[in-house]
Amino acid sequence: MYDYLIVGAGMFGATFARLAKDAGKRCLVIDQRPHIAGNCYTSENEGIQVHVYGPHIFHCNDTRIWYFVNRFATFNNFRNSPVAMHGGRAYSLPFNMYTFNQMWGVTSPSEAMAKIESQKLVLDRPPENLEEQALVLVGRDIYEKLIRDYTKKQWQKDPKDLPASIIKRLPVRLTWDNNYFNDCYQGIPTGGYSALFANMLDGIEVKLNVDYFADRAMWNSKAKQVVFTGKIDEYFDFRFGELEYRTLDFETEVLPIENYQGNAVINYTEADVPWTRVIEHKHFEPGNKAPHTVVTREIPVAWSKEKVPYYPIGDERNMRLFERYSELAEQEKNVLFGGRLSEYRYYDMHQVIGSAMALAKRQLAPVYTAQRSGLAQVLV
Numbered sequence: 001m002y003d004y005l006i007v008g009a010g011m012f013g014a015t016f017a018r019l020a021k022d023a024g025k026r027c028l029v030i031d032q033r034p035h036i037a038g039n040c041y042t043s044e045n046e047g048i049q050v051h052v053y054g055p056h057i058f059h060c061n062d063t064r065i066w067y068f069v070n071r072f073a074t075f076n077n078f079r080n081s082p083v084a085m086h087g088g089r090a091y092s093l094p095f096n097m098y099t100f101n102q103m104w105g106v107t108s109p110s111e112a113m114a115k116i117e118s119q120k121l122v123l124d125r126p127p128e129n130l131e132e133q134a135l136v137l138v139g140r141d142i143y144e145k146l147i148r149d150y151t152k153k154q155w156q157k158d159p160k161d162l163p164a165s166i167i168k169r170l171p172v173r174l175t176w177d178n179n180y181f182n183d184c185y186q187g188i189p190t191g192g193y194s195a196l197f198a199n200m201l202d203g204i205e206v207k208l209n210v211d212y213f214a215d216r217a218m219w220n221s222k223a224k225q226v227v228f229t230g231k232i233d234e235y236f237d238f239r240f241g242e243l244e245y246r247t248l249d250f251e252t253e254v255l256p257i258e259n260y261q262g263n264a265v266i267n268y269t270e271a272d273v274p275w276t277r278v279i280e281h282k283h284f285e286p287g288n289k290a291p292h293t294v295v296t297r298e299i300p301v302a303w304s305k306e307k308v309p310y311y312p313i314g315d316e317r318n319m320r321l322f323e324r325y326s327e328l329a330e331q332e333k334n335v336l337f338g339g340r341l342s343e344y345r346y347y348d349m350h351q352v353i354g355s356a357m358a359l360a361k362r363q364l365a366p367v368y369t370a371q372r373s374g375l376a377q378v379l380v
Contacts, residue, residue, distance in 0.1 A: 008229030010038025012339030042192035060350035075187030245309035
């Protein structure tokens with residue numbers, strides 16, 4: 001019998017499996033897809049690593065997590081500097097002095113701040129939705145050109161119906177700095193994420209193309225405990241109704257040219273453009289000299305439970321529903337829940353790893369302490 005059956009070979013499942021294996025536990029990882037790595041999965045196209053389910057850029061400030069992922073891959077020095085297109089003009093992201101110069105022609109932080117202040121929404125209470133939060137942060141011009149219609153496309157909802165927390169993730173800077181993330185550790189694994197996951201799962205039994213729900217009792221009988229990383233509402237047979245997620249369709253094409261758009265990520269913020277962004281994958285690998293290029297258009301579509309879930313929609317209705325499922329999960333015997341789908345959280349990759357480490361600490365810390373292994377430091 002296995003110590004752990006881990007349902008899902010994505011970031012949470014692979015991290016927990018690795019830590020459990022290192023602690024001497026016997027693990028079986030299963031996944032319904034024909035590949036490991038979940039939505040981080042990359043597929044090589046003649047020298048270009050294609051991010052099949054959308055771009056994933058690793059970033060964190062946590063040295064413990066950075067050292068952990070560097071056990072399994074060498075990371076390049078990619079820095080994300082997206083561009084937003086509106087009305088045939090290009091604007092730098094995240095919002096910084098380049099953006100403000102392109103928007104208003106200002107050249108100093110004081111001019112930029114004065115312009116923002118003149119347009120900001122002033123409230124005597126915290127912003128209640130994404131639109132209010134954006135207007136409080138950057139004012140009307142930037143909201144109407146670069147946020148409003150993009151958000152409607154991206155989330156398939158009006159910004160007034162989305163939580164304010166979503167836009168808080170977007171940096172606003174009064175410096176000439178185009179690096180999207182502030183984190184000290186950033187990059188993409190050389191050779192792609194699939195290779196990183198293969199190394200992470202080395203020596204661990206993995207079965208793919210497995211539908212856990214087709215014979216749940218049989219799979220559960222194989223292990224002392226189950227770590228479930230899928231949709232928490234599906235685990236409970238949608239008893240209270242379905243949680244919503246943002247989902248996407250991808251249109252990918254290989255082009256016989258070296259350079260299509262000159263940047264890894266370009267957003268399209270106008271309502272009449274069906275895609276939110278165009279990804280040119282080779283630019284995630286600085287210096288890639290492939291004679292061709294691979295381009296993907298991300299097209300938001302309406303959510304249904306048959307679609308691939310990408311981002312939880314943490315509005316009031318969905319969070320109330322999740323709380324009901326979470327209460328059920330706490331009562332479940334011998335089943336541990338974790339990851340973006342089971343925790344219904346808008347996690348970045350490093351946050352998923354941190355959550356898996358926290359679970360491993362609760363489950364495995366006594367083993368690590370007894371071993372006096374250097375790996376114990378991972379769980380501190």
